[in-house]
Amino acid sequence: MYIDKFEDAINACRFCFMCRHLDPVGNVTFRESDIPRGRALIADRIRMDPANLKNRDFIDTFYRSALSGANRTHCVSHYDEIGITIAARRDIVEAGFAPQKVKSVADKLVCVSFSISGKGELLYLGKNPSLYPGCMTITGGDPGKALEVLGFFNESQKVLEQFKQKVAESGCKTLVVAEPSSYHFLKENLSEVKVVHCAEYLLEKSAGSAEQRKAFYMESDFLKNYCDSSEIASELLEKSGWNLLPFGTNTEESTAVGEGAVVFDELNPELCRKLCHHVVELAGNDTKTPFVTASLYVKQVFSKYEPKIKIMTIEDTLVYEG
Amino acid sequence: MHEMILSELTWAVGDDYVQNNDADSLGHSIDYYWVPECWHDRGGKPTPPDFIVHPSTSKQVAEVLKIANTHKIPVTPWGGGSGSQGGALPIYGGIILDMKRMNKVLSIDPVSMTVTVEVGINTQHLEWEVNKAGFSTMHFPASIACATLGGFIAHRGTGVLSTKYGKIEDMIMSLEVVTPTGEIIHTLPVPRHASGPSLTELYLGSEGTLGVVTRATMKIHMIPESRKFHAFLFKTMHEAMDAGSKIMTSRLQPCVVRLYDENETEKLVKRVLGIDKQGAYLVFGFDGPEKIVDLQLENACAICAKTATEDLGVEAGQSWWDNRYKFFYPPYMFHMPQAFGTLDTVATFSNIENVYWAMKKTVNENFPEATFIGHFSHWYDWGCMLYARFIIDEPPEDPTEAIALYNRIWDMTIRAAIKEGGVINEHHGVGLKLGRIMRDLYGPAFTVLESIKKTLDPNNIMNPGKMGFPGKGV
Ligand SMILES: Cc1cc2nc3c(=O)[nH]c(=O)nc-3n(C[C@H](O)[C@H](O)[C@H](O)COP(=O)(O)OP(=O)(O)OC[C@H]3O[C@@H](n4cnc5c(N)ncnc54)[C@H](O)[C@@H]3O)c2cc1C
Ligand code: SF4
Numbered sequence: 179m180y181i182d183k184f185e186d187a188i189n190a191c192r193f194c195f196m197c198r199h200l201d202p203v204g205n206v207t208f209r210e211s212d213i214p215r216g217r218a219l220i221a222d223r224i225r226m227d228p229a230n231l232k233n234r235d236f237i238d239t240f241y242r243s244a245l246s247g248a249n250r251t252h253c254v255s256h257y258d259e260i261g262i263t264i265a266a267r268r269d270i271v272e273a274g275f276a277p278q279k280v281k282s283v284a285d286k287l288v289c290v291s292f293s294i295s296g297k298g299e300l301l302y303l304g305k306n307p308s309l310y311p312g313c314m315t316i317t318g319g320d321p322g323k324a325l326e327v328l329g330f331f332n333e334s335q336k337v338l339e340q341f342k343q344k345v346a347e348s349g350c351k352t353l354v355v356a357e358p359s360s361y362h363f364l365k366e367n368l369s370e371v372k373v374v375h376c377a378e379y380l381l382e383k384s385a386g387s388a389e390q391r392k393a394f395y396m397e398s399d400f401l402k403n404y405c406d407s408s409e410i411a412s413e414l415l416e417k418s419g420w421n422l423l424p425f426g427t428n429t430e431e432s433t434a435v436g437e438g439a440v441v442f443d444e445l446n447p448e449l450c451r452k453l454c455h456h457v458v459e460l461a462g463n464d465t466k467t468p469f470v471t472a473s474l475y476v477k478q479v480f481s482k483y484e485p486k487i488k489i490m491t492i493e494d495t496l497v498y499e500g
Numbered sequence: 501m502h503e504m505i506l507s508e509l510t511w512a513v514g515d516d517y518v519q520n521n522d523a524d525s526l527g528h529s530i531d532y533y534w535v536p537e538c539w540h541d542r543g544g545k546p547t548p549p550d551f552i553v554h555p556s557t558s559k560q561v562a563e564v565l566k567i568a569n570t571h572k573i574p575v576t577p578w579g580g581g582s583g584s585q586g587g588a589l590p591i592y593g594g595i596i597l598d599m600k601r602m603n604k605v606l607s608i609d610p611v612s613m614t615v616t617v618e619v620g621i622n623t624q625h626l627e628w629e630v631n632k633a634g635f636s637t638m639h640f641p642a643s644i645a646c647a648t649l650g651g652f653i654a655h656r657g658t659g660v661l662s663t664k665y666g667k668i669e670d671m672i673m674s675l676e677v678v679t680p681t682g683e684i685i686h687t688l689p690v691p692r693h694a695s696g697p698s699l700t701e702l703y704l705g706s707e708g709t710l711g712v713v714t715r716a717t718m719k720i721h722m723i724p725e726s727r728k729f730h731a732f733l734f735k736t737m738h739e740a741m742d743a744g745s746k747i748m749t750s751r752l753q754p755c756v757v758r759l760y761d762e763n764e765t766e767k768l769v770k771r772v773l774g775i776d777k778q779g780a781y782l783v784f785g786f787d788g789p790e791k792i793v794d795l796q797l798e799n800a801c802a803i804c805a806k807t808a809t810e811d812l813g814v815e816a817g818q819s820w821w822d823n824r825y826k827f828f829y830p831p832y833m834f835h836m837p838q839a840f841g842t843l844d845t846v847a848t849f850s851n852i853e854n855v856y857w858a859m860k861k862t863v864n865e866n867f868p869e870a871t872f873i874g875h876f877s878h879w880y881d882w883g884c885m886l887y888a889r890f891i892i893d894e895p896p897e898d899p900t901e902a903i904a905l906y907n908r909i910w911d912m913t914i915r916a917a918i919k920e921g922g923v924i925n926e927h928h929g930v931g932l933k934l935g936r937i938m939r940d941l942y943g944p945a946f947t948v949l950e951s952i953k954k955t956l957d958p959n960n961i962m963n964p965g966k967m968g969f970p971g972k973g974v
Contacts, residue, residue, distance in 0.1 A: 253829065
């Protein structure tokens with residue numbers, strides 16, 4: 179089983195409580211199964227007796243995780259507790275026990291067809307090509323990250339291959355990526371081209387702005403806890419005149435409302451609503467100050483569950499006139 | 501019947517907040533007690549609860565206790581499950597009353613410097629909330645991120661700065677409690693009074709056996725201008741103890757003193773802090789206005805300089821503070837397959853070294869497979885706490901044998917400590933682990949506690965089988 183590769187993390191996390199305060203799901207469900215310890219105990223039971231892999235409660239727990247990197251970052255030894263969950267999901271999928279709703283999401287995600295438009299030296303993956311004059315744009319869907327975190331590893335690799343082919347056809351040597359989940363995934367999997375996050379690219383191009391505006395910045399889990407590069411987004415925002423207000427009570431907790439799980443809302447809409455609400459509470463129920471996020475996923479779910487609050491992506495802020 | 505009770509419970513707290521599934525039951529059948537961990541590790545299945553209930557108000561807690569009384573089913577409060585004594589384990593099944601949903605900060609009184617809070621709050625979250633208002637609880641246990649305030653109240657827990665700011669019982673002003681029969685009561689609003697015995701004290705340390713604590717008002721403090729540390733190395737633990745007790749009895753008011761015996765200095769201090777020295781490592785710290793801190797430090801250093809073999813300086817002291825929680829993270833903490841136990845004991849300065857030697861002798865002479873290490877962590881004007889540990893690297897593979905050996909070590913060492921004037925224990929509580937020792941510890945006085953339990957909890961629903969009280973059905 180794939181979880182066996184995470185024996186060290188399972189052994190460490192199964193009896194450890196030291197990061198329970200940071201699991202975003204645990205913090206709204208209050209369930210012992212929704213913290214790294216709970217998930218590691220389940221993985222351990224499965225490791226001891228693989229028949230447990232088909233236990234519905236165990237499966238649901240793994241698919242309820244927001245895969246936030248906050249716990250792993252905070253852990254002094256950085257045990258890969260996320261790795262346990264993704265490996266367990268892969269074991270579940272490959273044993274044929276994926277729940278129907280997971281399969282349905284995966285079925286949609288495999289139906290991609292990438293295409294390239296425009297002309298230029300750089301290739302852009304995102305929804306705002308107008309911000310990237312002189313770049314080509316690649317469209318067609320998620321390049322495989324969502325399938326990977328759902329446990330559909332082989333399918334994810336196939337999608338990635340298609341994506342790679344298109345990138346090769348473009349002849350570009352640099353790929354600018356907007357969505358942090360794709361950025362993380364492509365940075366790890368594309369060796370042929372240089373992968374940069376859109377904030378990095380835009381920061382270089384930005385002339386800055388003297389205008390002063392305030393916002394709450396919801397840190398991206400991928401940028402902060404997976405790629406260790408949270409400063410690129412905040413630097414761009416600050417240069418563009420955004421004064422990022424301190425938010426919540428601490429800087430350790432994830433406020434990325436399920437971004438780490440990429441399609442979290444499709445699997446757990448009620449939980450996603452709770453995560454969004456929790457973030458609004460952390461901001462003192464302030465409905466006037468806008469929120470900024472690096473992730474389109476975050477913007478979409480936040481707009482859905484907290485419609486009274488203005489939320490923008492980093493790219494949106496560059497054309498914002500409010 | 502199971503379905504009937506389930507309907508009653510979901511009616512009381514809402515559908516989303518009652519679980520009886522395998523995933524949550526597994527998490528709730530193991531706390532930080534070594535025995536269920538061992539049981540799980542060897543493929544066993546510790547007893548799960550029948551229902552896991554998450555109340556959000558004191559009224560809901562009262563409702564649940566009334567349901568439990570009607571059906572005479574056990575209720576075990578659960579905070580963070582980080583207790584090391586098995587106190588939160590549902591050993592007779594029944595209801596786990598998971599308190600984490602009761603996590604709101606209700607008010608901060610900056611004039612009296614108190615915070616009123618629902619006690620299911622995670623203590624790190626609480627600290628962050630009061631920090632935001634410019635204060636601190638000064639409650640910094642190693643499990644600050646693991647545990648709830650209710651758990652600390654139930655176990656009379658403590659944090660690293662206890663020497664100045666006190667244990668949880670010194671920090672609490674008053675409590676709201678739901679009694680076993682479902683009444684919501686409040687203790688008097690201040691901890692110093694002469695209006696009869698303190699009801700607050702009755703519930704501090706009651707481990708969920710006398711009711712459920714739902715709210716607390718707790719002291720908060722200004723964040724000090726300065727906090728400084730210093731460390732010394734002594735040839736032997738005895739000399740270091742002598743210096744530590746002099747710092748305390750000269751009333752210098754450190755916020756922390758910690759002394760590691762030679763074994764622990766060699767093993768843990770080296771591994772975690774990278775300080776590779778032979779001898780006993782003593783660290784202390786002071787906080788408050790900088791001028792006062794400097795003067796206190798100077799005096800404490802002068803005491804140590806008389807007998808220490810090496811002045812390790814400020815850096816070796818600060819490094820301890822910066823890494824104080826690291827000791828408790830894997831892989832620094834002891835872990836399976838090792839068997840290990842914290843023989844937490846408190847005694848006066850006159851007795852504490854005798855307690856240490858009696859425990860060490862008991863372990864060394866009777867259990868050659870075990871290592872004994874210790875440090876002294878919480879210091880008072882009159883004595884200190886011994887955080888002794890035994891560790892067996894290769895305990896028997898068979899869990900029944902391993903647990904029997906584990907219990908035997910506890911039985912012998914604890915009784916040896918009691919004989920020397922030690923009290924078991926200082927901040928971990930009794931739970932399931934030490935219930936059998938309560939009679940030895942208290943003597944005839946234990947009947948007073950038993951009578952209180954019988955009167956308050958006539959159906960014995962509250963955490964039966966813990967703290968030396970009868971199990972279910974007795
Ligand atoms: C890594 C680590 C380090 C630790 N370091 C420290 C330390 O520095 N200082 C310290 O004091 N302890 C420490 N502990 C032990 C533990 O954190 C404490 O005993 C803590 O008080 C337990 O709190 P909890 O919320 O986890 O309670 P639980 O373990 O869930 O429960 C403990 C007991 O309290 C009862 N209880 C819980 N909530 C309530 C309530 N609201 N009303 C009534 N009864 C209740 C339970 O029934 C049980 O009997 C440590 C533990 C770990 C895992
Ligand atoms: S990730 Fe680290 S801190 Fe969290 S449970 Fe695992 S070992 Fe403990």
